[in-house]
Amino acid sequence: MIRRIAIIGLGTMGPGMAARLARGGLQVVAYDVAPAAIERAGTMLGVAEGVLDSLGITPPASGAGTVRFTDDIADAVSGADLVIENVPENISIKADVYRTIDGLIGPETIVASDTSGIPITKLQAHISHPERMVGMHWSNPPHIIPMIEVIAGEKTAPEIVTVIRDLIRSIGLLPVVVKKDVPGFVENRVLYALLREAVDLVERGVIEPEDLDTCVSWGIGYKIAVIGPMALLDMAGLDIYKSVSSFLNADLSNRDDVAAMVLEKTNASKFGIKSGEGMFSYTPEKIKALQGERARKLVAVRRILEGRD
Numbered sequence: 001m002i003r004r005i006a007i008i009g010l011g012t013m014g015p016g017m018a019a020r021l022a023r024g025g026l027q028v029v030a031y032d033v034a035p036a037a038i039e040r041a042g043t044m045l046g047v048a049e050g051v052l053d054s055l056g057i058t059p060p061a062s063g064a065g066t067v068r069f070t071d072d073i074a075d076a077v078s079g080a081d082l083v084i085e086n087v088p089e090n091i092s093i094k095a096d097v098y099r100t101i102d103g104l105i106g107p108e109t110i111v112a113s114d115t116s117g118i119p120i121t122k123l124q125a126h127i128s129h130p131e132r133m134v135g136m137h138w139s140n141p142p143h144i145i146p147m148i149e150v151i152a153g154e155k156t157a158p159e160i161v162t163v164i165r166d167l168i169r170s171i172g173l174l175p176v177v178v179k180k181d182v183p184g185f186v187e188n189r190v191l192y193a194l195l196r197e198a199v200d201l202v203e204r205g206v207i208e209p210e211d212l213d214t215c216v217s218w219g220i221g222y223k224i225a226v227i228g229p230m231a232l233l234d235m236a237g238l239d240i241y242k243s244v245s246s247f248l249n250a251d252l253s254n255r256d257d258v259a260a261m262v263l264e265k266t267n268a269s270k271f272g273i274k275s276g277e278g279m280f281s282y283t284p285e286k287i288k289a290l291q292g293e294r295a296r297k298l299v300a301v302r303r304i305l306e307g308r309d
C-alpha cells in the first residue's frame, strides 16, 4: 500500500505532480537540490491546486493528502513507499540521485523515474534493487493530463508494475502499461512520428506553419481526443487504411537526422517560447495570454471529455 511519496526534482513537472498526488489523498515530501526551485515550487503548487479545483477534482472520502517541501534528500525519502525521480533528462544526473538514495531507502521502497525516454533498463544499472524500479512517465502539465505511462524495464518485477498501475487508477488517473522498454515509450514515439512529418511538410514548403497547426488541431487532434487511433482505423475502415497506406507510407518522411530547419533555429538560439522566437514569434504579453488561454481550454476540454459539463 502506497501512502507516502517522495518527489525528487521540482522543475517543470514536480510541483503539479505533487499537487495531484496530494489531491488523491497521498502524503508527499518534495525535494530539490536548488533552493530557488523549492521556492518556485511553492508558488507552482498553489497554481496547480487552483487548476485542480477548477477541474472539479476532489479528495477521497479519507481526506486530502499533504505536500511538505524539504531541502534534505534523506528527510525526503525516509519512510517513503515510493520515490519519484524527476530530475533533468540526463543519465548521469539521474544515476547520481539513485546512488544517493540507495543507502537511504529500504529494500521495499519502489523507485519510479519520470524519464521521457531513457530506457528504464539503462537506469536500473545504477540502483541496487532494480526489480523495484519502474518508469512512471507523466505528461505535461501533470496536474491536467490524466494519462501516465507505466514502463517495465528488463528487471522490473511484474508486481511493481501492478502496484504503480493500481495506485494511478486509485487516484482517478489513467495508467497505460508499456510492456516493452522501447526508446521514447509510446506517447513520445507517436508524438515524434507526427512531429517529424509536420516539420518535413513545413520545411518542404508544402504548407505554412499556421495552416499546419490548423490542419492538425482541427482535422486530427480534435477528433483524436474522442476517437483514438485504433478506434479511428475501425471507423475509417481497415480496407481504406490498407489501400492508402500501401502508397502513402512509402512517401512519408523517414529521415533519421534532425531537420535542417530545426538546426538553423536552434543554432540561432530560437528555441520557441523560452527565447521569444521559434516556429512563431512571441512577446512577453503574448506568452502570458497564451499560457492562460491554453490552461483554460485544456481544463474546459477535459471536463467535456469526462462528461462533467
Ligand SMILES: NC(=O)c1ccc[n+]([C@@H]2O[C@H](COP(=O)([O-])OP(=O)(O)OC[C@H]3O[C@@H](n4cnc5c(N)ncnc54)[C@H](O)[C@@H]3O)[C@@H](O)[C@H]2O)c1
Binding pocket: 008, 009, 010, 011, 012, 013, 014, 031, 032, 033, 034, 037, 085, 086, 087, 088, 089, 090, 093, 096, 097, 114, 115, 116, 117, 137, 138, 139, 140
Ligand atoms: N517537461 C516536460 O514536458 C516533461 C514531461 C514528461 C516527463 N518529463 C521528464 O521529467 C523529468 C524532469 O523534467 P522537468 O522538465 O521537470 O525538468 P526541469 O529541468 O524543469 O527540472 C528538474 C529539476 O531537478 C532539479 N535537480 C537537478 N539535479 C538534482 C538532484 N541531484 N537532486 C534533486 N533535484 C535535482 C533541478 O534543480 C530542477 O529543479 C525529466 O526526466 C523529463 O524528461 C518532462
